[in-house]
Amino acid sequence: MSKANLYKAPRGTFDILPGQSYKWQWITEKFREIASVFNYREIVTPIFEVVDLFERSVGSTTDIVEKEMYIFTDRKDRVFALRPEGTAPVVRSTIENHLQKDGNISKLFYLGPMFRYDRPQKGRYRQFYQYGIELIGSRHPYNDAEVIWFADMFVRNLGIKDFCLEINSIGCPKCSIEYDKVLVSFFSKYKPDLCPDCHNRIATNPKRLLDCKVSKCRTIAKDAPLILDYLDQECDYHFKNVCSYLDYLNIKYDINPFIVRGLDYYNRTAFEITDTSRKTQNALLGGGRYDGLFATLGGSDTPAIGFAGGFERLIGAMEQNNLCFGNEPAPDAYLIIIGDRAVPEGLKLIMELRDKGIKTEYNIEKNSLKAQMKAAANSKARYALMLGDDEIDTKTITIKDLDKGIQNTYPQEYLITFLIKS
RNA sequence: GUGGCUGUAGUUCAAUCGGUUAGAGCACUGGAUUGUGGUUCCAGGUGUUGUGGGUUCGAGUCCCAUCAGCCACCCCA
Missing domain, CATH: 3.40.50.800 (Anticodon-binding domain)
Structure with missing residues (x-):
């Protein structure tokens, strides 16, 4: 063993072995099928980007950029990061290549590895594989619903039944000014009881206070004012419309006012699909609207919405339920x-x-x-x-x-x- | 990044209180059957006990370090 195992796959990475690779192919095929039916086209971006792209888009106070990026310097001292997520590169490419014409919609999908320097665990890896879609150029609530529809249909088509679709609206920057104030004053009353992380959150990112998993903070957060009650008129109208379209489409969902996506660029609609047969590492996919990101990255004001999910989680869910990955390849x-x-x-x-x-x-x-x-x-x-x-x-x-x-x-x-x- | 558990043939697991040559099932290869596999029987190698140190007459077993996996936290996919 020792001689044969001098070299090992780096921590948190894994080989997709011949006995497993057909599962990846099966999921890829299913994803491409649905992408095709919804008329999405593939975009392939580099695996690394200048580090600044992620700092600006994902947000400099998020865990992803604060401590989870693989950063390296090349021979000319340019600083890059292995991409920790797929949306920022797609937006960068869309702007750079003028893919988006005003008044039109671009529908793009992507597949590939992402990298985050986390402590590995089952269902959590340093190199993991994602699929994702971005619908660019519309702020119409129907398109929020259509993106969610895609996600729902994909998971369903793989045969997964134990899942839960949850949606929320986190409003727009305007709502947030008001809501953050309310949150800060609410949580400040309980300051002595909050965990150290939440102390920081009061100053840096009040919405994440709702997201804390520490039980004491959770009990406090239960009674916190809800963002849904502080949406301005447009955001409120938008969210209600998204829900109506989901209802028309007969898609079952729960409204969960505690969903706060971990990336800074989201606004209005946020949603997640979780594997209900698992307690941890159970997020199958997540997404939301990001109407401000194009402007943040130097493009014209372009609304967009998308989601991304992980292959490993899907495979885990499918294996747990003994679902079929198609036929294992064999000779005729x-x-x-x-x-x-x-x-x-x-x-x-x-x-x-x-x-x-x-x-x-x-x-x-x-x-x-x-x-x-x-x-x-x-x-x-x-x-x-x-x-x-x-x-x-x-x-x-x-x-x-x-x-x-x-x-x-x-x-x-x-x-x-x-x-x-x- | 924090705390904890674990690491033995390809794989799943044994090995008494620290005791001499580290075992078994499955899998694998060959044979019984030079024209018939998945059943049966026989035979065969399964290994620097993750790695490196230390304690000891003696270490798979105890100690330290390191690497890796897992669990919880955290984070999310």
């Missing part, structure tokens, strides 16, 4: 060659099969029929194709159905049609 046919005389014929055959797109395996290093049969069974191939002296003499091939255990000998010309038919 396994060629078994008996005797040296059949080798040239066999090679001709395997060439023909592969040319026709039939997934065929053959192991020239296994000699005995028994060993080859065993290898065929282990490969999970549907059919074993046996070619020996008898078959050569009669220009036939013996086909054995490895599940049913029955076999028949057919003329060689019939083989391709047989395999294509079944």
Whole structure:
């Protein structure tokens, strides 16, 4: 072990092994299918960006930029960060490449690894894989609902049933000025009972006070004034409309006034889907509206909304419920060659099969029929194709159905049609 | 980043109070059956006990460090 394991995957990272990779593919396929149905197009951005992009967009007081970024300097002393999230890069690219024309909507999706320097745990990794969408160029509440609809449909299509969709509105900067004041004065009354983190939150980010997991703070927060009661008229109207559209679409949701997304750029609609069969690391996906981000990053005033979620969490939820990831890849046919005389014929055959797109395996290093049969069974191939002296003499091939255990000998010309038919 | 638990064949787990050559199932390979796999029987290697130090006549076992995983906090995907 020690010699073979001199090198290990870095802490918090993992290899997606051959026995697992089809699960990633399955989820990717499902995601692409829904993206296609909703008319989203893929965008691929670099895995690292100048660190400033994330500081400006995600917010300099958030945990992500304060302590979770992988930052490095290149040979010309430029400071970069491995992307901790996907929205800021997409917005940067949209601005840089003038993808967004006023009055139009851009619908983009992305897939790829993200990086956060957290302490690893099950369901929490330093390199993890996300899927996400961004709907850019509309402030209409219908589009909030449509993005949520996409999320809901995706999770549902994977077969996940134990999940909960929660939505909230965190208002706009204007509402926040008023609401933050109310929060500060409310929590200040309980200052001695609050945890040290919450002491800081009073000064830096009052809304996060609602988010604290410390039980004492939680009890206090339970009676805190709710943002929903402090939305200005436009925000209130917007939120009610989002809810109405969700109702029209027959999407079940709960309103949870304690949802405060961890990134600074969100405004108005915020939502999360959580895995209800799990107590920790149970956020499947989360998103919200970010109408101010384009301006923050130097673009024109462009409203947008999106969400992102993690592959690992989905796989965890699916495995826990024994859900199907499609078929594990296996060959259609396994060629078994008996005797040296059949080798040239066999090679001709395997060439023909592969040319026709039939997934065929053959192991020239296994000699005995028994060993080859065993290898065929282990490969999970549907059919074993046996070619020996008898078959050569009669220009036939013996086909054995490895599940049913029955076999028949057919003329060689019939083989391709047989395999294509079944 | 804080606190705790754990680390033994490929894998799941044993190994008495610190005692001599570290064991078993599954998996793997070969054979029984040179034209038949998933059943059975037989045989085979499974290893620097995560790594590095220390204590001891003697360490898988005790101590320290380190790495990794897990749990809780935190954070979120």
